Amino acid sequence: APKSSELAKPVDIFDKTDYQKIYNQIATKLREEDEYDNYIGYGPVLVRIAWHASGTFRPHEKIPAGTYGGTMRFDKELDDPSNMGLRNAFNFLKPIYDENKDKISHGDLITLGGVCAIQEMQGPKIPWRSGRKDLPFDKTPENGRLPDASRDATYVRNYYHGLNFLDDKEIVALLGAHCLGKTHLKNxxxxxxWGAASNMFTNEFFKNLLNEKWELKTNEAGNKQWDSPKGYMMLPTDMALVQDNKFKKLVEQFANDEQYFFKVFSKSFSKLIENGIEFPENRKVWLFKTLDEQEE
Ligand code: ZEM
Known part of the structure; x- marks a missing residue:
C-alpha cells in the first residue's frame, strides 16, 4: 500500500444537512425522470458511474486515481470505451453540480449519486464521507482500467486484488449490483x-445465478453471454461466480440471506468509493435518510 503521505487528503467540508439536501435533489430527480431506459430510471446507471469512477484506483501509484480527483468530468475518461452510456449519468448529475458547486466536488457528487441511487432503490444504507477535491486534467488515468466481461473466475479475483479487495466475499458482494439495470448492445x-426487478436493489442476481437454466449463446455483436428462458442474461464474469467453488459458496449464502448480502455489500461499496483517500480520523461518516424515511 502507498505511504499515507501519498494518499489523497480530503478537503474541508460543510454540514451533514447540506449534503442531505444534495442527496434529496438527486433522489427527487430520480423519481421525476423515471422514464429513462424504458422506465428502469437513472438509478442503475448512477451506481455504475460511481463504480467506474472508483475502478481506476491502483494502490501502488503515486497518485492512486479513483474517485478523489473527479476526473470522470473530462472527456478523456468519460470517452473510455468501458464507459459507454455513462454520459447519461454524468448529464443527469450536471445541473445538480451547477447548483451546488460551492459545496461539492465532482468526486463527491458522483459517489453520493451512487449511494443515493442504491438507497432509493431499497438497498442497504451506504456510509459516505465528503472531502474529495477536483484534480486537473493531467491527473486523469489512462483508459482501459475497467474489467473485461468475457473472462473467468481467476481473472475476476486477480482484477479485484488489484483494487485492494483481497477477500472473496467483498468481490462476490460487489457483483451483486448486477441485480440493477441491464446490458445494452450498443454500449x-x-x-x-440480469433479472426481473431492474430498479430494485435485492439479492435476485444470486438467486438467478443458481436457479435459472443458463445456456451459452453468441449474441448479435458476436460476444458470448449466458441467456435464460425468462429473457435474463449473465456475463461470462458473472457466471464465473458459480464456476469457482469458493465464489459459489458465497453466492449461495447471499442468495439465502439478503440481510447478510446487504451488510457485506454496504461495507464493500463504501470501501470502493473511498479507495485511495486517507480521511482524517475525525472525519464523520454519514448515513443519509431516504426520501421515504423523511416523508414518514
Ligand atoms: Zn457492471 N457491467 N461490471 N458492475 N454494472 C454492466 C452494467 C452495470 C462488469 C461489466 O462488464 C458490466 C460491477 C462489476 C462489473 C453495474 C454495476 C457494477 C455492463 C453493461 C457490463 C458489460 C453496460 C451496458 O451495456 O450499458 C464487469 C466485467 C464487472 C466486474 C468483473 C460492479 C462492482 C458494480 C457496482 C458495484 C450496474 C448497476 C450496471 C447497469 C447499468 C445500466 O445502465 O443499466
Missing part, C-alpha cells in the same frame, strides 16, 4: 437484463 456488446 458494451452485451444485451439484456
Amino acid at each position: 458494451s456488446g452485451y444485451e439484456g437484463p
Whole structure:
C-alpha cells in the first residue's frame, strides 16, 4: 500500500444537512425522470458511474486515481470505451453540480449519486464521507482500467486484488449490483437484463445465478453471454461466480440471506468509493435518510 503521505487528503467540508439536501435533489430527480431506459430510471446507471469512477484506483501509484480527483468530468475518461452510456449519468448529475458547486466536488457528487441511487432503490444504507477535491486534467488515468466481461473466475479475483479487495466475499458482494439495470448492445456488446426487478436493489442476481437454466449463446455483436428462458442474461464474469467453488459458496449464502448480502455489500461499496483517500480520523461518516424515511 502507498505511504499515507501519498494518499489523497480530503478537503474541508460543510454540514451533514447540506449534503442531505444534495442527496434529496438527486433522489427527487430520480423519481421525476423515471422514464429513462424504458422506465428502469437513472438509478442503475448512477451506481455504475460511481463504480467506474472508483475502478481506476491502483494502490501502488503515486497518485492512486479513483474517485478523489473527479476526473470522470473530462472527456478523456468519460470517452473510455468501458464507459459507454455513462454520459447519461454524468448529464443527469450536471445541473445538480451547477447548483451546488460551492459545496461539492465532482468526486463527491458522483459517489453520493451512487449511494443515493442504491438507497432509493431499497438497498442497504451506504456510509459516505465528503472531502474529495477536483484534480486537473493531467491527473486523469489512462483508459482501459475497467474489467473485461468475457473472462473467468481467476481473472475476476486477480482484477479485484488489484483494487485492494483481497477477500472473496467483498468481490462476490460487489457483483451483486448486477441485480440493477441491464446490458445494452450498443454500449458494451452485451444485451439484456440480469433479472426481473431492474430498479430494485435485492439479492435476485444470486438467486438467478443458481436457479435459472443458463445456456451459452453468441449474441448479435458476436460476444458470448449466458441467456435464460425468462429473457435474463449473465456475463461470462458473472457466471464465473458459480464456476469457482469458493465464489459459489458465497453466492449461495447471499442468495439465502439478503440481510447478510446487504451488510457485506454496504461495507464493500463504501470501501470502493473511498479507495485511495486517507480521511482524517475525525472525519464523520454519514448515513443519509431516504426520501421515504423523511416523508414518514
Ligand atoms: Zn457492471 N457491467 N461490471 N458492475 N454494472 C454492466 C452494467 C452495470 C462488469 C461489466 O462488464 C458490466 C460491477 C462489476 C462489473 C453495474 C454495476 C457494477 C455492463 C453493461 C457490463 C458489460 C453496460 C451496458 O451495456 O450499458 C464487469 C466485467 C464487472 C466486474 C468483473 C460492479 C462492482 C458494480 C457496482 C458495484 C450496474 C448497476 C450496471 C447497469 C447499468 C445500466 O445502465 O443499466
